[in-house]
Amino acid sequence: MRAIDVMTTQVILARPEMTVHEAAKMLVDHDISGMPVVDAEGRLAGMITEGDLLHRMEIGTQMKRRGRLSEFFTSTRELAREYVKENSPRLSEVMTADVVTAKEDTPLAEIAEMMDRHRIKHVPVVRDGKVVGLVSRANLIRVLASIGPDLHHSVAPSDAEVRQAILTELGGNRWALPSQNVIVTNGVAHLWGVIKSEEEREAIRVAAKNVPGVKDVICHLVYPSIPLY
Template sequence: MRAADIMTTSVISASPDMSVRQAAGTMVFAGISGMPVIDEDGRLLGIVTEGDLMHRAEIGTGVRHRAWWLELVASTRELAGQYVKEHARKVRDVMSTDVTTVTEMCPVADIAELLERRRIKRVPVTRDGKVVGVVSRANLIRALVTMAPEMPAAAENGDHAIRADVLAAMEGQPWALAPENVIVESGTVHLWGPVVSAEEGNAVRVAAENVPGVNEVVTHFGFPAAVPPLG
């Protein structure tokens, strides 16, 4: 699955000369937390988000007082930039220009990693420098609802095939169970043996639950006894 498969193509955008108040109203009424800023030719100039509008003089959320030591270490450039963010009337002065973009062919997995790494909620999709869509976290969640099967498909070769698939699902993982600790009967997977932690037990269980044909997973785990403190 790629960006083109899940992106929103009816993109709500701002112009650089849009007023800050109008931009805020557009986001509120559209139910979005950010939008790309596009010029007359459809080329991406930046992005304006709720974060860019958080500190505003009109509503008294500007940075009015700084600790004295922050005033000392802050450069004139930083202080001037903060003043512009708080008082500017046009989107061009408050938007973020360091914008990450993706192409229509970008895999969805790469987009999810990008959003998490950059701690952003959306990314514009561009073609030849022009915005053709936006992929947001909401788009990824909708893709999950649409594409993920609710229940695994039935296995064709019965319990033997299910057991082999469960072992294959755990193969190479440091928390994998030994083959003799996996027993399958009538589509029910029984998992035996000691595990180091509840997290490892959950990982084993989830690996088995995702195997096609599994009806139920029953765990028979033992956890190591806690070592009493010395003294």
């Protein structure tokens, strides 16, 4: 799926000349946690979110001042930026100007990776510099909730096909099992081998369980034996 398949198209937009208080009221009135900021021509200028308004002098939530040593190693540029963000009434000085964006044909997997890497909850979708939609974490969760529980093929795959699919899913991971340690009988996957942690056991089990056609997973996974001398 792509951004255009899940994005919100009726996007609430803010303007750079607005005040912080006006922007905060818009977030509350529309029950949203973030919105793009666009200029007079409708081009994306920034993004304002709850996180940008979390630390404000009006409500006494400014960032705790650093100790002398920490402040010494913090650039005056960063200190000045923090002060403006906490005290300026102008939205243009508080919003995030360097915005991570997507296109209408951007795959959802790529958007999810953007959110994770940049620690953001919203990705504006732009066309020719103008906002045409917005993808939020909530949009992605709705897609997940809309997927039916049964994703099996209309024709049940053979044991050999299921086994190959499990090996493909495991392949490339350092914790993967050797191919000879995966056996599938009547749709039941038997996993044999040596593991180093319960996390490895769970990852191997989940990888097999998620393969279409697997009816059950039986783990015969053990820890390395300790030789006795």
